[in-house]
Amino acid sequence: MAVYTEVTDEALRTFLAAYPLGELVAFRGIAEGVENSNYALKTGSGDFVLTLYEKRVDPVELPWFLGLMEHLAAQGLRCPQPVKARDGVALRELAGRPAAICTFLPGVWPRRVRPAHAAPLGEALGRLHAASAGFHAVRPNGLGPSAWGPLLDRCRAGGDAVQPGLIAELDGKLAAILAAWPATGALPVGQIHADLFPDNVFFLDGPDGRPVVSGLIDFYFACTDLLAYDIAVCLNAWAFEPDGAYNVTRAHALLAAYQRVRPLTAAEAAALPVLCRGAAMRFLLTRLYDWMATPPGALVTRKDPLEYLAKLRFFAAAEGSAALGL
């Protein structure tokens, strides 16, 4: 669920008075997203999304996120565009939290991924990377390779209770990933989404009935990192069947569509397997940490870290980029 902070109607009215958006028509909490509080906001000017930034987002980083979204939208990418108040400022405060209003994006995120989603997703990711080229401010990836060792250490005490032998296996696999990780400068770097899971990609039906990407949302893990690592995240998030099988056809469609926008360098193509292992490790570790920190009786969905152990093992055993669909 995604409403952690309640907003009184007086506070909302005062907040909205700073914007040229017309009268308030509706205001409903949205049950999606896990980091922030999101409200569907309707005014005389149309539909918007109001986000209150919660604890996990560092307020100091918000101008970077909003700046990136503004830049991408100006390049024609369909993503939430921060709406400026009359004084030109988009990042404000509401109910004691940093808050911003963004444009509403049409579309529906796929609860079940179909093969037809792969090509439009790959193309959208390619366009995202192309559009971000002119945005030069750097935000290091706080959940990149240098974070994985410390994260694994924080899971060390209780990890084997989740699955016997887990920590030793992760120690071995992490050492192999870090040893094979591309050297600085070897692969193109740019702004990446870093969390492009199905719930962050909206689709609509195109004229031929095939899905078309109508928007990308939730840029609050975005950072400056290897562009091809973003592809690896997407292969983790989109290329596996519900039964755990890697769908190489779907992966190929995603990769081919991406490369029609931005062809991979030879070094990127060669690095794809280790990048996929790294991405699997990243989501395994954050899920494992959250799993151990969440009481079993809690009525919040705990995402199963072992799903990513299976993906990590698959990528560790895969022989070369061709096996991944490249």
Add this chain to the structure above:
Amino acid sequence: MAVYTEVTDEALRTFLAAYPLGELVAFRGIAEGVENSNYALKTGSGDFVLTLYEKRVDPVELPWFLGLMEHLAAQGLRCPQPVKARDGVALRELAGRPAAICTFLPGVWPRRVRPAHAAPLGEALGRLHAASAGFHAVRPNGLGPSAWGPLLDRCRAGGDAVQPGLIAELDGKLAAILAAWPATGALPVGQIHADLFPDNVFFLDGPDGRPVVSGLIDFYFACTDLLAYDIAVCLNAWAFEPDGAYNVTRAHALLAAYQRVRPLTAAEAAALPVLCRGAAMRFLLTRLYDWMATPPGALVTRKDPLEYLAKLRFFAAAEGSAALGL
């Protein structure tokens, strides 16, 4: 949070194909309501709310609820109006659940109740009772006086752990309430909302800046019972300050506005204190039961039953209807 059942986009498309609502534009879970799964649905025809009915609602009773809402909307009351598919049927199935699409209502529910809300609320409640007069199907109140004894029995074992002496106090107060409860036929009966808390009442600013009720929602506790009991529920839900003080001015405004639409009979006026005690008992008991059934570590909001013990004690000590604002 209020999305218990996920809907795949294929299932949603098939479901929507039965309606003359145009193409799907957006579909987002709403983080409000606690009984059912609610989605904000936008199509080429406008905004709607799609509800999937979860376990706590008996599917056999859904035609009654939808029929009441349809009747009330036809009488001009602003409430969700069930939308019929091309075959004339509003109650359908989606993702293995009974499901219905209703019209979208503008407005914002008050996170903090202000004195200015009381009169429009009272008037809206009066209009609801007036509009429901032509709807004759009976639905007994499953959480009425005859349910309170059994509910208290189910809390008997663990109730004193919530507050020492609680069960003995409730035994005594319940016996007094039931002994003083109006005899059958003594008070006017009709269709009541039975759960008209602030999150079920939407307001918008009127032309003079004062709040105007723009809609009443969530009729899934509605039933056939004493009309004045619905007023008693509203006094419990709207007349207390956050510090627990009964705001008699606000209660008076609510009651006066109600009576401008439907004057109370002398018997109703005399019965108001015991009806208020009964309503406090009803919400105390269901909250107490839910409190005991919810593990303390669970990340779901448990509503404090003792808030209603304080209200029950206030109403038990109040001397006559005048002390309640009548």
